[in-house]
Amino acid sequence: MIKPKRTHPLGLLLHIANSIKEYWFLFILVLTLYNQPLWFALSWAGIVLVIIIWPATRWATLSYRVTPTAVEVNSGVFVRHHEHIPYSRIQTVQRKQWFFLAPFKLEELYIETASHDDNKPEARLAAVPTTLADTIDGYRLGATAAATTDSTAATATSETAETDPLPLPATTPVTAHYRINNRTLLKFAVTSTGFIPLLLILLAIYNKVPRSWTDSLIADATHLALVVLIGGAVAVVAIAWVGAFLWTYIRYFHFDVALQGDQLKTAKGLFQRNTITAPLKRIQAIRVKQNVFRQWLHIQTVQVLLASKAASKDDDDDLVILPAVPQSQLYDVAPPFVDWLPDHTPDLSDLNVADRRQWYLIRNALLIVIAPVALASFLLPHWMWAFALILVIAFFQGRFAAHQTGGGLITPRMLALQTGHMWTKETYYLPVDMIQSVRLNQSIWMKRTGLMHLIVNVRHGNKNQAIELRYLKSTQAQRVYDWYLQTV
Amino acid sequence: MSSENHHLPNRIKLIWGISAVGSFAALVVITGLIWLTYRYWSWPFWLVSTFAAITIIEPIIEGSLIPYRYRFTRYQISAVAVEMQSGFIFKKRVAIPIARVQNVTLNAGPLLQWQKLTKVSIATASTDHGIEGLELDEAEALRDQIMRLAREARHDQA
Incomplete structure (x- = not known):
């Protein structure tokens, strides 16, 4: 012993x-x-x-x-x-x-x-x-x-x-390997949305600056007030953005992923090298993610959902296996690692929000922001135009969500679902064996319009990940539900 | 057990009725306390009236929704899955394959015990789903069935 x-x-x-x-x-x-x-x-x-x-x-x-x-x-x-x-x-x-x-x-x-x-x-x-x-x-x-x-x-x-x-x-051979190049990593870090929480923190600090300072500053430079204001805003955004850039760049430095036997192994980081090994069999689902900035640069992120907290510092707590892959190469680069991924861009038009029904998603996005915006414009009438901008953003978020919603059966035992939350397009690949339960929600008004929400539950980390496709046609949602009951 | 749609046992309505009375009693106590703060610390009176209104309205709504709640809550167990359905205005339907069930828990508070009923909660690796009340023997049969099917399902895949 x-x-x-x-x-x-x-x-x-x-x-x-x-x-x-x-x-x-x-x-x-x-x-x-x-x-x-x-x-x-x-x-x-x-x-x-x-x-x-x-x-x-x-x-x-x-x-x-x-x-x-x-x-x-x-x-x-x-x-x-x-x-x-x-x-x-x-x-x-x-x-x-x-x-x-x-x-x-x-x-x-x-x-x-x-x-x-x-x-x-x-x-x-x-x-x-x-x-x-x-x-x-x-x-x-x-x-x-x-x-x-x-x-x-x-x-x-x-x-x-x-x-x-x-x-x-002795040694199990490495069957697939990928290393990020510096140019792609730069693109990836530049488009990190991590600056938004940083921005909020900076704004909170700004609020704590004693009033007397800002007042005297404004009194000194009344004629420059607008310049100072805009300059300050730009500076704050820039600081947050550089911070997020460095954070992402350092954490994903020399990102490296390899498949060895049936173990997936990722390594990343500059000051702290973080290596995670996870068995392929334990993968609950695959997520392909792309925020709106990355949509412009045509790069996508591939993550695996695991029943473990190991990746809790990665994006959304899920293990990133390919941080940034050019959109056109995704289905060439990813399948060698996870062989059940499709090898071409799948057709996701089977589940969708009909053109006439997109209004519901837009309405809901507006409803969420309308009360806070109304209250804020009542309290700070000077800032009305800025708040109106929030309404415009909400409107387009609703439209974005409606356009991105999609899904369908890729194989008889695998479902693909696509959502558009928070300006991020997410495509999930879900083997039927990993779906824990499926839910349909329908309000009485939706019965009249023949619509349904479809919610698919999978495990991620130590919690549940509910993937919700809203305002699908009842027949489409029902079809997925029946497929699930029959295949399981 | 057959695979048709089941209603919850009839006596669950009695339990829901009693729990509506219970929330009335709790709200009366809260309103009483608020009245004391008005009387001795001169808190505003509108607080008292708001709570008094809630005390009257909430149990009435809760009570009047019982037939509705009963009528539209159903469950169904087949060889492969448990399905549950509830609500009419907001209709929800969920399918839990028996092969995904990790454990089944029965629990009953004093009221349910008195009526020989029990709550059943079914847990998968990520979600929990509950049936609000079942006859005790029915619940035990259901639990045994789920656990047996779960074992078989697991053997099949091995």
Whole structure:
């Protein structure tokens, strides 16, 4: 038997860094106590406990062991946990390597199964040798090749897959490989919509600027007020946009994806190299995504929906396998990785919103914004024109959604659905085995017009992803529902 | 169990009626508390009148919707799937294949226990779906059927 091992001492640093990240506000609290020496000293003692002693004991009590059948992790100070993870149960293995760990050949390892316990990976090993993940990958390739278990991937608590101890398969060849080139990555980063939340944060900060500053500024330069205003707005947008650009560029730097056996492996990142390995069989669905800016540049993103939180920092929590592929090449580049994807642009005209019915989607988009806009223009009449712009954006969003809505059966066992939420076109490829349930909604008014909403549920992360196609013809929606009942 | 459309058991209407009375009682208490704040802390009176109005209207609506709710709530179990349907103004229909069912939970509060009924909730890997009330033996039969079919479905695919 192999003895359980402790992680490398550098892991201690990572634990401490993590604690500092979680409890940084304590420092601020302590600083407010500087004129009460006793409390000041006590709270410093508290901080030392929280950010040094506690992580150190955690590190000292954590040990792991890799056996031919499972990974075992022992942890806990007061309450001891013994986690036993068989290879066939592993959903994703994630490796994170900060640049300062690279010279030591160390990395951080996260192992996840499909259990519903949210927000926490089953095992987190800070600073272990990089060879460990390779060993685990080797065992997993063996385990998945041998386990002729079910294809219902999903989660399955009651399956009883026994995996025999297998010899390590030497090397499984890489059957497909793709690396992003710098030009495409630049395009991808430039068109990131991450600047919108950043913009909101900056606006919130701007609101906190003392009134006296802005007032004096405006008083000094009344004749320049408009220039200052517009200049300020442009500057804020530019800062947010550059921030989002750098964020995306650094995170997706040297993006690389490979298919090895039946394991999909992506690697990305400049300062922290993030490698995620996921078995093909565990893929719940494929999403092809394109925001309106990327539509102009003709690049698309391909993501896989997994029953794991490993990709929680990717776009929408789903693992990106191809960040930016030119639209014309998508169906040449993607199918080698996921063989059930169609090899040509599919016809999605089977499900659609009829031209005469597009008004409903436009109306709903307008209804959502009309109350806030009315209230805002009442409170700030000078800004009326800006609010009117929001109405125009909402109108075109409704039209966009109506135009993008589409779908149809690609094969007898696979459904494709396309939606247009938030200026983003999303095409989902859903094998019938992964669809958890299908729902039809129809209000009494829609009965008269013969319309229906179709909602298809699949698992993503530890949650549900409801894909909703609104205002389809009843017959179309009903057809999908019947297909689902018959095929399942 | 046959695969036709089932209504919920008739006694569920009684339960819904009692729960409407229950929400009336809760609202009376809340309105009373608000009246006290008006009396002693001189909060505005319109708060009291608004809550009084809600107290009267909400249970009436809840009560008068019972026949409607009963009439349009249905469920259906076939060899491959459970289907549920509810609502008339907003009609919803959902299909859950038995092969996707992860677990079936029966639970009953005191009222349902007294009437020998139980709630059934069916969970898939991502969603939860509930039937508001079923006869206890029927619910157990349903649970066993789903679990048996789920096992068979799994064997088929293996």
